[in-house]
Structures are given as C-alpha cells and as structure tokens.
Amino acid sequence: DTEVTQTPKHLVMGMTNKKSLKCEQHMGHRAMYWYKQKAKKPPELMFVYSYEKLSINESVPSRFSPECPNSSLLNLHLHALQPEDSALYLCASSQEPFGYGYTFGSGTRLTVV
C-alpha cells in the first residue's frame, strides 16, 4: 500500500459547524503532515507529527486542532471556521521527518459558507 487516503474528498461547512478531516497511511511512515493550499498558491505547512507527537505548529489558529491517534492516522478537527479558510487541505506522510520527500494524499477540498 503506497497511498495516503484522505476523507472526505469534498466538505462544505457553515461557520458554526464542527467537522473533522481524516488521513490514513499504511506505509509505516513515522511522520505525518497537514498542509493548506489556496488556489494558484503553493502548499503551506500547518502541522508536523513526528512519531505521533506534534513537532511543528506553524502558528495555526486554534480553530484548527490536529490529532494523531496512532502512527497510521491523522485527524484535523475544524471548528468555527471562516470563509477565508476555504482551501485544499493536504495530508502527507514520510518515512522519517526528513529526507525522501512526502507522499501526499488526494486532499480534502473545503468550502466554508
């Protein structure tokens, strides 16, 4: 299995909703990442989990809450989002938290209304 699976693929939520994005990999990778990508912009790092511990938070607003229940799963909990949070949310994983590059999931396209 060489894939990173993200669900859902599309999500529309209101500003008062609570939702979660899910990411799963079974490649034995020990680092997992959340990136945000706006249209025609490069991906921007949000969080890094290394060996199931949060190692980097790029000053992301608290309305985004990551969780790593185990080495294969990564969640992103969303609450009270703003329309400007609409974007493609990408999960990625890598063998270790350096080198070799990431494998990205197909992303969740989030629209906040």
Place this chain on the structure above:
Amino acid sequence: QKEVEQNSGPLSVPEGAIASLNCTYSDRGSQSFFWYRQYSGKSPELIMFIYSNGDKEDGRFTAQLNKASQYVSLLIRDSQPSDSATYLCAVNGGDGSSNTGKLIFGQGTTLQVKP
C-alpha cells in the same frame, strides 16, 4: 525568511523538446531538494529528489543541484502534452543541523507542452 523562488511561467515548449525549470533558494543550510508535479485540481506528486551536487537522472527527468549557487533545476526531455502541469520546487526547512520535515515550496512553474 527562508525563500524558494521560481518563475511562475507559463513556460511553453513544443512536444518533444526539452523543458528546463529553475529554482533558487535562500537558505544555505538546506540539504534536501524536491520537485513535485501538480495537475490542476489534484494533489502534488513527488517526481524527483536530490541531495548532492550534480545531476540525478530518472527516465526523462534530470534534476541538477548547485549548492554553491543555491540553484536547483529540473530538465524534462522529450516533453509530452501529459507533462503539462505546475512544477513545484521544494526545499527542506531544517536549520542546517537537523531536519524538521518541513518543506518550503516555491510558487510553482506552469509548464505547457504544445502538440
């Protein structure tokens, strides 16, 4: 502020030609360099990585790294219309003594290969 710079393009080449994509980076401590391809509406796909000065070839793709000039490039030989995509250069965002896993992406170069 660590930066990765790319010409946004579009770079237009005829089918069968060599496409040359360029990237410069500001952090001399960067150790790992990556090229991702992203089709419109899709997620980025890793196509090449390079750590050492010189060239690295994989099929029609060649990555070139010059650390002294802080320059990395991607050559695509025998370009095909299916190569039309945005190519993202990424550099590890470590502090030189350790890698954090963070990648800093350039803005991307849009490549158009015309039949």
